[in-house]
Amino acid sequence: MSDLVQRVRDVLPSVRADLEDLVRIESVWADPQRRPEVQRSAEAVSKLLSDAGFGDVRIVAEGGAPAVIARHPAPDGAPTVLLYAHHDVQPEGDATAWRSAPFEPTERDGRLYGRGTADDKAGIATHLAAFRAHGGNPPVGVTVFVEGEEESGSPSLSRLLAAHKDALAADVIVIADSDNWSTDTPSLTVSLRGLADCVVEVATLDHGLHSGMWGGVVPDALTVLVRLLASLHDDDGNVAVKGLHESVAADVDYTPERVRADTGLLDGVREIGSGSVAQRLWAKPAITVIGIDTTPIGTSSNTLIPSARAKVSMRVAPGGDAAEHLAALTRHLEQHAPWGARVTVTPGDVGQPYAIDASGPVYDAAREAFREAWGADAVDTGVGGSIPFIAAFAGAFPDAKILVTGVEDPDTQAHSINESLHLGVLERAATAEALLLDKLGSHRRR
Incomplete structure (x- = not known):
């Protein structure tokens, strides 16, 4: 095992160089002007996998962004492991708010800064390092699947899974798109909340009115x-919509001090909701207003606004049904409009939550690999956010064991400005994955 660990270290400089090249590609699928960059990113990933020794590499698309599938056949009697990552990234937002250029990878204090350094081009780097450390000949079959539109909700993923099901079939699926408890302690993600959102519009007038003449009457x-939006929560910040599901979170100690440190919560601002942090974050529904359309302050006048709308995002606890939760949210909005205002709710995206039974030989091997690579036991955690495609993988390959891992940590700031990758975490994550492939191959040899 020590020899394999050393081989991971030996390949990391070249893997980091490849990661930096990928980060320089502005693969933002959500931006139509940069979709050619997404194609260029797919081509770069394809070449990296071909050069690493994958004999069957193809770029595929089913009406959406280009994805890459690379296959290395399994030795006789060995399992096949599917390694997932995505090469598209979030928009950079205000580039002037970054300490360094968002698409120019820059190292500071042991972290590599840049959009996609962690989410999720580091997932690609992890897979490359693990495969290269085995000299391109691991003791298991390896399929790498690198998607191109995860940050846009994976709208064509179901078509990709259906069209290429045979090529993607595997006994174990490793999804490298989650985070870790800290830079020193790994996590195994065992539950993920689902997602449902909608746009609610309210109307009270058929045209604007002078607020001095009619204010106080209409x-x-x-x-x-x-x-109406205030009715979504009670005074303590708990979700007030009826009929939503609540599950049970993993038993971990998430202190108020860590919440404040991890989130940047301002002095004097209190947490919302009741129950433990883990329960609120991983096992209860949450509702957030993520956008409002109305008159900007700069162009406002003394006018009663006739209509306004907001986008409402809801996280669904594992065990709940996202479509049913969206229906409950819609009923609440329609029934709680004050003063008889007209309400129109337009449904948006739906992604199902998922819970993993992380027991059995595959998960035992993963925990052992984590322990050897990190020098610490993995913490079973939930994820407050949503990765809806995991439910899609589970539906397409119901017999496969799914491992949700990743290279992020509490300071990564994925999706935000100054996103970064802790380079020590990259090494430990790559080492754990290389060890996992070896251990899964050892099960065959016994």
Whole structure:
């Protein structure tokens, strides 16, 4: 095992160089102007996998972004492991708010900064390192699947899984798109919340009115919208929508001090909701207003606004049904509009939650690999966010064991400005994956 660990270290400089080249490609699928960059990113990933020794590498698309599938056949009697990552990234936002250029990887204090350094081009780097450390000849079959539109909700993933099901079939699926408890302690993600969102529009007038002449007699739409959105939570910040599911979270100690440190919660601002942090974050529903359309302050006048709308995002606890939760949210919005205002709810995206039974030989091998690579036991955690495609993988390959791992840590700031990758975490994650492939091959040899 020590020889394999050393081989991971030997290949890491070249893997890091390849990662930096990928980060320089502005593969933002959500931006139509940069979709050619997503194609260039797919071609770069394809070449990396071919050069690493995969004999069957192809770029595929089913009406969406280009994805890459690379296959290395399994030795007789050995399992096949599917390694997932995605090569598309979030938009960079305000580039001037970054300490360094978002698409120019820059190292500071042991972290590599840049959009996609962690989420999720580091997942590609982890897979490359593990495969190269085995000299391109691991003791198991390896299929690498690198998607191109995960940050846009994976709209064509179901078509990809259906069209290429035979090529993607595997006994074990490793999804490198999650985070770790800390830079020193790995995590094995065992539950993920689902997602449902909608746009709610309220209307009170068929045209705007002078607020001095009619204010106090007829309601303006923005005031109605604010009151309606406020009804989504009780005074303690718990979700007030009826009929939503709550599950049970992993038993971990998540202190108030860590919440404040991890989130940047301002002094004097309190947490919301009741129950443990893990329960609120991983096992209870959450509702957030993520956008409002109304008159900007700069162009406002003394006018009663006739209509306004907001986008509402809801996280669904494992065990709940996202479509049913969206229906419950819709009923609440329709039934709680003050003063008889007209309410129109337009449904948006739905992604199902998922819970993993992380027991059995495959998970035992993963925990052993984590322990050897990190020098610490993995913490079973949930994820407050959503990775809806995991449910899609589980539906397409119901007999496969799914491992959700990753290279992020509490300071990564994925999706935000100054996203970064802890280079020590990359080494430990790559080492754990290389060890896992070896251990899964050893099960065959016994």
